[in-house]
Amino acid sequence: MASRMFIRSKSIAFNTLRTYSSSTKLVDVSINDKTGIATVTMQRPPVNSLNLELLTELNGALQDLGSKKIKGAILTSSLKTIFSAGLDILEMYKPKPERASAFWTSLQDTWLTLYSTPYPTVAAINGHSPAGGCLLSLACEYRIMVNNYTIGLNETKLGIVAPFWFVASMKNVISHRESELALTSGRLYKTDEALKVGLIDETAENKDDALAKAEKFFARFDAVNPIARLLTKQELRGETIKELEDRKQEDLDRFVGFLMLPAVQKGLDVYLQALKKKQ
Numbered sequence: 020m021a022s023r024m025f026i027r028s029k030s031i032a033f034n035t036l037r038t039y040s041s042s043t044k045l046v047d048v049s050i051n052d053k054t055g056i057a058t059v060t061m062q063r064p065p066v067n068s069l070n071l072e073l074l075t076e077l078n079g080a081l082q083d084l085g086s087k088k089i090k091g092a093i094l095t096s097s098l099k100t101i102f103s104a105g106l107d108i109l110e111m112y113k114p115k116p117e118r119a120s121a122f123w124t125s126l127q128d129t130w131l132t133l134y135s136t137p138y139p140t141v142a143a144i145n146g147h148s149p150a151g152g153c154l155l156s157l158a159c160e161y162r163i164m165v166n167n168y169t170i171g172l173n174e175t176k177l178g179i180v181a182p183f184w185f186v187a188s189m190k191n192v193i194s195h196r197e198s199e200l201a202l203t204s205g206r207l208y209k210t211d212e213a214l215k216v217g218l219i220d221e222t223a224e225n226k227d228d229a230l231a232k233a234e235k236f237f238a239r240f241d242a243v244n245p246i247a248r249l250l251t252k253q254e255l256r257g258e259t260i261k262e263l264e265d266r267k268q269e270d271l272d273r274f275v276g277f278l279m280l281p282a283v284q285k286g287l288d289v290y291l292q293a294l295k296k297k298q
């Protein structure tokens with residue numbers, strides 16, 4: 020795991036303007052050279068659903084930041100009312116096995132990168148954040164959520180089972196009891212409810228407020244030795260990371276096998292139809 024903590028540098032072109040910035044199609048990265056804070060923005064309309072391409076770009080951006088001298092990174096969304104709608108259901112509905120494998124591997128890798136970043140991370144949750152969206156925010160060190168949206172691991176509502184590392188991500192943030200109640204019922208919490216159970220750390224009036232509060236969070240580390248900080252993070256998160264690293268293939272096989280079950284496909288079909296009928 021130590022090797023993952025000191026992330027390899029990949030070439031990326033940061034412009035030397037007022038802020039450093041790099042934008043791929045689906046992810047924008049900017050580094051404010053005054054504060055040293057990076058903002059990583061998902062930008063895949065209409066709902067930032069996590070497909071293979073978005074996950075690959077996100078993982079690349081987070082890895083690249085590991086080689087920069089940054090104070091911290093904020094993960095957020097360019098969309099007005101949605102942080103991320105979670106995994107792209109179309110990646111799971113009637114999938115080609117090879118694409119499904121690449122997709123799930125990219126999710127595992129993105130989670131591993133985000134969960135173990137050497138730099139502090141904040142999710143500025145500026146909209147709804149179900150399932151995979153919630154998972155991404157749980158992988159950050161701190162969550163600030165704009166009022167009147169929803170967040171949670173609602174997999175059971177889709178007839179699917181949250182894998183062990185989704186469950187661990189939640190149990191490492193809220194209590195075992197609350198996780199059990201939430202996961203078994205597929206509960207989506209409103210912002211104020213999420214704050215009460217500790218699923219998020221702070222609420223915000225709007226995205227700008229969330230970004231300002233994220234900056235304050237990073238300031239907590241101004242007087243903290245960065246190596247001591249990192250090793251402490253590693254100590255707290257290492258076991259969960261190691262479990263996924265050790266069981267990565269088993270988890271992948273389980274996912275692909277699960278998707279091939281007719282009952283799972285039927286469930287996804289019904290869910291997709293319901294989403295479309297909503298309009």
Ligand SMILES: CC/C=C\CC/C=C/CC(=O)SCCNC(=O)CCNC(=O)[C@H](O)C(C)(C)COP(=O)(O)OP(=O)(O)OC[C@H]1O[C@@H](n2cnc3c(N)ncnc32)[C@H](O)[C@@H]1OP(=O)(O)O
Nearest residue numbers: 068104105106107108109147149150151179274277294295
């Ligand atoms: C062994 C392990 C096995 C499996 C583990 C798999 C784990 C999965 C975890 C997941 O992340 S599953 C995905 C769960 N996500 C959801 O349940 C969210 C579903 N979406 C919503 O609830 C809503 O769309 C929203 C609250 C995010 C946004 O609402 P609104 O602003 O009203 O937008 P629309 O609902 O009208 O959606 C616009 C458009 O986007 C499509 N869409 C929404 N979510 C997804 C998605 N996750 N994947 C793909 N597409 C999605 C929706 O169908 C609409 O499409 P149109 O073509 O009708 O425009």
